Amino acid sequence: xxxxxxxxxxxxxxxxxxxxxxxxxxxxxxxxxxxxxxxxxxxxxxxxxxxxxxxxxxxxxxxxxxxxxxxxxxxxxxxxxxxxxxxxxxxxxxxxxxxxxxxxxxxxxxxxxxxxxxxxxxxxxxxxxxxxxxxxxxxxxxxxxxxxxxxxxxxxxxxxxxxxxxxxxxxxxxxxxxxxxxxxxxxxxxxxxxxxxxxxxxxxxxxxxxxxxxxxxxxxxxxxxxxxxxxxxxxxxxxxxxxxxxxxxxxxxxxxxxxxxxxxxxxxxxxxxxxxxxxxxxxxxxxxxxxxxxxxxxxxxxxxxxxxxxxxxxxxxxxxxxxxxxxxxxxxxxxxxxxxxxxxxxxxxxxxxxxxxxxxxxxxxxxxxxxxxxxxxxxxxxxxxxxxxxxxxxxxxxxxxxxxxxxxxxxxxxxxxxxxxxxxxxxxxxxxxx
Amino acid sequence: xxxxxxxxxxxxxxxxxxxxxxxxxxxxxxxxxxxxxxxxxxxxxxxxxxxxxxxxxxxxxxxxxxxxxxxxxxxxxxxxxxxxxxxxxxxxxxxxxxxxxxxxxxxxxxxxxxxxxxxxxxxxxxxxxxxxxxxxxxxxxxxxxxxxxxxxxxxxxxxxxxxxxxxxxxxxxxxxxxxxxxxxxxxxxxxxxxxxxxxxxxxxxxxxxxxxxxxxxxxxxxxxxxxxxxxxxxxxxxxxxxxxxxxxxxxxxxxxxxxxxxxxxxxxxxxxxxxxxxxxxxxxxxxxxxxxxxxxxxxxxxxxxxxxxxxxxxxxxxxxxxxxxxxxxxxxxxxxxxxxxxxxxxxxxxxxxxxxxxxxxxxxxxxxxxxxxxxxxxxxxxxxxxxxxxxxxxxxxxxxxxxxxxxxxxxxxxxxxxxxxxxxxxxxxxxxxx
Numbered sequence: 001x002x003x004x005x006x007x008x009x010x011x012x013x014x015x016x017x018x019x020x021x022x023x024x025x026x027x028x029x030x031x032x033x034x035x036x037x038x039x040x041x042x043x044x045x046x047x048x049x050x051x052x053x054x055x056x057x058x059x060x061x062x063x064x065x066x067x068x069x070x071x072x073x074x075x076x077x078x079x080x081x082x083x084x085x086x087x088x089x090x091x092x093x094x095x096x097x098x099x100x101x102x103x104x105x106x107x108x109x110x111x112x113x114x115x116x117x118x119x120x121x122x123x124x125x126x127x128x129x130x131x132x133x134x135x136x137x138x139x140x141x142x143x144x145x146x147x148x149x150x151x152x153x154x155x156x157x158x159x160x161x162x163x164x165x166x167x168x169x170x171x172x173x174x175x176x177x178x179x180x181x182x183x184x185x186x187x188x189x190x191x192x193x194x195x196x197x198x199x200x201x202x203x204x205x206x207x208x209x210x211x212x213x214x215x216x217x218x219x220x221x222x223x224x225x226x227x228x229x230x231x232x233x234x235x236x237x238x239x240x241x242x243x244x245x246x247x248x249x250x251x252x253x254x255x256x257x258x259x260x261x262x263x264x265x266x267x268x269x270x271x272x273x274x275x276x277x278x279x280x281x282x283x284x285x286x287x288x289x290x291x292x293x294x295x296x297x298x299x300x301x302x303x304x305x306x307x308x309x310x311x312x313x314x315x316x317x318x319x320x321x322x323x324x325x326x327x328x329x330x331x332x333x334x335x336x337x338x339x340x341x342x343x344x345x346x347x348x349x350x351x352x353x354x355x356x357x358x359x360x361x362x363x364x365x366x367x368x369x370x371x372x373x374x375x376x377x378x379x380x381x382x383x384x385x386x387x388x389x390x391x392x393x394x395x396x397x398x399x400x401x402x403x404x405x406x407x408x409x410x411x412x413x414x415x416x417x418x419x420x421x422x423x424x425x426x427x428x429x430x431x432x433x434x
Numbered sequence: 435x436x437x438x439x440x441x442x443x444x445x446x447x448x449x450x451x452x453x454x455x456x457x458x459x460x461x462x463x464x465x466x467x468x469x470x471x472x473x474x475x476x477x478x479x480x481x482x483x484x485x486x487x488x489x490x491x492x493x494x495x496x497x498x499x500x501x502x503x504x505x506x507x508x509x510x511x512x513x514x515x516x517x518x519x520x521x522x523x524x525x526x527x528x529x530x531x532x533x534x535x536x537x538x539x540x541x542x543x544x545x546x547x548x549x550x551x552x553x554x555x556x557x558x559x560x561x562x563x564x565x566x567x568x569x570x571x572x573x574x575x576x577x578x579x580x581x582x583x584x585x586x587x588x589x590x591x592x593x594x595x596x597x598x599x600x601x602x603x604x605x606x607x608x609x610x611x612x613x614x615x616x617x618x619x620x621x622x623x624x625x626x627x628x629x630x631x632x633x634x635x636x637x638x639x640x641x642x643x644x645x646x647x648x649x650x651x652x653x654x655x656x657x658x659x660x661x662x663x664x665x666x667x668x669x670x671x672x673x674x675x676x677x678x679x680x681x682x683x684x685x686x687x688x689x690x691x692x693x694x695x696x697x698x699x700x701x702x703x704x705x706x707x708x709x710x711x712x713x714x715x716x717x718x719x720x721x722x723x724x725x726x727x728x729x730x731x732x733x734x735x736x737x738x739x740x741x742x743x744x745x746x747x748x749x750x751x752x753x754x755x756x757x758x759x760x761x762x763x764x765x766x767x768x769x770x771x772x773x774x775x776x777x778x779x780x781x782x783x784x785x786x787x788x789x790x791x792x793x794x795x796x797x798x799x800x801x802x803x804x805x806x807x808x809x810x811x812x813x814x815x816x817x818x819x820x821x822x823x824x825x826x827x828x829x830x831x832x833x834x835x836x837x838x839x840x841x842x843x844x845x846x847x848x849x850x851x852x853x854x855x856x857x858x859x860x861x862x863x864x865x866x867x868x
């Protein structure tokens with residue numbers, strides 16, 4: 001059984017908009033074990049649309065179409081589907097009522113044009129849209145089963161996951177269970193990860209291993225397929241234990257959480273707080289941390305001290321330190337971290353100072369140089385790193401991630417100590433590798 | 435004359451990677467006046483690849499293919515192109531030498547597998563890759579002219595712009611000049627912009643108008659086509675003057691620059707400096723500003739004071755202010771801005787305090803409420819805004835953009851005064867609307 005994807009719309013066809021829907025759909029459909037053979041895209045042209053629907057009906061068993069379900073005249077998926085099937089469009093009064101209610105609830109009058117969204121090719125099964133006005137529909141054209149979904153990503157995703165994927169699973173009467181597990185890692189590139197896990201496929205031939213860069217992190221993905229649910233779970237547990245042994249603390253999260261989330265959760269668990277002093281990362285660490293709801297529980301402040309004078313006036317870095325060592329130095333990083341710590345009364349403080357480029361580098365301190373300091377109950381330390389990236393924004397990201405990772409490793413040590421203490425109290429042997 | 439795009443590779447087909455290349459190519463090709471009718475994508479499968487190349491050769495005049503030019507066995511574009519054309523692959527010794535030199539210059543030995551990158555279908559014209567090891571090639575299959583480019587975006591873009599687009603322009607002997615002009619705006623949605631510019635197409639029937647959301651900004655795009663270069667330039671000037679009248683200071687930049695860049699440039703031009711005090715925006719303003727090279731010229735510091743205690747200790751906000759008004763209030767915003775200003779000695783300071791959500795809202799101050807303060811040579815003011823977004827990260831972005839926009843409008847006033855002064859001195863009437 002094979003599937004294809006069709007994205008429609010002039011914005012995508014002409015390149016005004018990058019099509020992110022097709023990648024999302026491909027991933028979800030492949031997780032059901034069905035092979036995606038092609039992606040396609042055409043614009044808002046009824047003849048083109050009708051022609052490609054007929055081609056797809058010949059080539060694929062399942063076809064997911066996005067876009068063209070809006071209220072305006074260039075939304076033509078309904079018309080093209082009806083033409084390709086050789087039926088006419090009929091009004092669904094129940095759907096019309098829902099659309100009218102949608103506008104009533106927002107205290108607005110429904111424009112006449114929205115009536116078009118309640119028209120469907122005769123024989124189509126309606127797919128409800130719980131968060132927008134554009135319902136989708138499914139329809140058989142020749143041998144192909146088509147699912148028409150809106151182009152708005154949030155609506156498409158919800159409808160795909162809640163209505164389309166379950167129906168496909170039911171339809172294919174697939175005897176297998178599928179599961180995808182994502183592990184986030186930091187500190188190794190894709191090929192280094194591949195090397196470290198090189199024995200994997202021999203040990204678990206039923207689990208497909210994948211690597212996906214999500215800069216500066218890399219995700220390790222386990223794609224599983226098994227007719228026995230219990231066997232699948234057991235196999236996953238064993239595989240993860242093996243991966244933990246191989247990758248150790250390069251693993252950021254066994255559930256795919258990114259660095260900032262993991263660090264935030266550790267701080268909350270340990271009931272500790274954080275202050276940040278940023279120079280070269282320019283507020284990125286703070287912005288990542290505050291992207292997470294609830295960050296105010298642990299995040300006290302960030303001082304983005306770009307100018308030397310700000311390092312002095314805000315963080316209390318001594319003029320002599322700056323004069324003797326310069327702004328980019330481990331002594332300065334340490335003074336920044338301890339300054340932020342004192343200023344806020346936080347449990348931990350991290351500081352970054354470096355050269356993000358493109359200008360400001362020197363033979364001794366080339367672009368990509370960064371000093372990161374960490375202070376906390378275990379003391380204060382600073383580390384020097386060098387990353388050979390040419391781009392300013394990539395450098396900011398890798399510097400920020402490296403700082404969060406340094407803090408993560410420190411928090412894990414505390415976590416391990418606490419766990420060992422608990423373990424000892426419980427006289428238990430169930431110790432985690434992590 | 436029509437064109438199609440083909441993206442190849444299992445990463446894109448399976449959804450592990452979003453295909454950004456096709457949108458880029460579509461935009462560049464459409465700028466030459468050639469219509470893109472379809473995008474296609476297949477995986478690393480030689481039969482599938484060969485089949486789609488033959489289909490494309492029947493359907494389109496020009497076909498741009500990306501991916502499958504690497505050194506590994508799953509890079510199959512060369513083989514499929516040769517099969518589709520009915521020729522064999524031949525080694526190009528000059529290209530091989532270049533690839534070997536590429537490795538020598540990096541003090542590495544060339545792996546044998548890279549020899550594959552010097553193999554081309556007989557009769558193909560080589561497209562040089564100035565920044566990577568994978569050269570491309572062009573080839574005629576039936577009536578279609580194919581351009582095979584690497585999948586790495588930076589390499590693909592450079593080769594497309596420098597080698598493919600000029601060759602296409604030459605080949606189509608197109609008598610027209612094309613130009614795309616991008617205007618960035620802030621403060622109006624796409625449909626509001628469309629309304630304000632509703633008379634445009636009647637006045638300039640030769641210029642196609644487009645709107646592109648780049649949240650929280652919206653870009654207005656002018657797509658021009660004219661056989662007379664002078665007429666094109668004159669028409670663009672007139673159209674832009676008309677748009678400036680209609681949109682006024684909603685225009686952020688007439689050359690498509692985003693808010694942070696425009697604000698940064700104005701600060702540099704006016705030889706002024708900036709300090710930022712961020713609560714709800716959590717470092718995002720600082721991170722946007724420091725994404726730009728040279729920001730250290732004007733950006734002194736940002737104090738991301740999430741905790742009330744940090745607002746007091748860093749910015750000197752009075753305990754009584756916080757107790758009387760709360761953290762989310764215009765008095766607090768003003769105290770934060772003036773505090774940052776004093777601390778840094780900056781010319782200007784902006785401050786944000788609000789509720790980004792999802793928690794923390796109340797009936798009086800719902801999620802989406804923000805107070806923004808600005809202090810500078812013209813005095814101090816605070817404004818209250820409310821944005822009905824449900825998502826924390828969207829709120830952070832719109833709050834941050836609103837703060838930068840408030841500063842932009844203030845800097846423009848200064849700019850206008852200076853301009854008027856210069857104008858008066860020069861006794862000139864050439865005053866700008868902007």
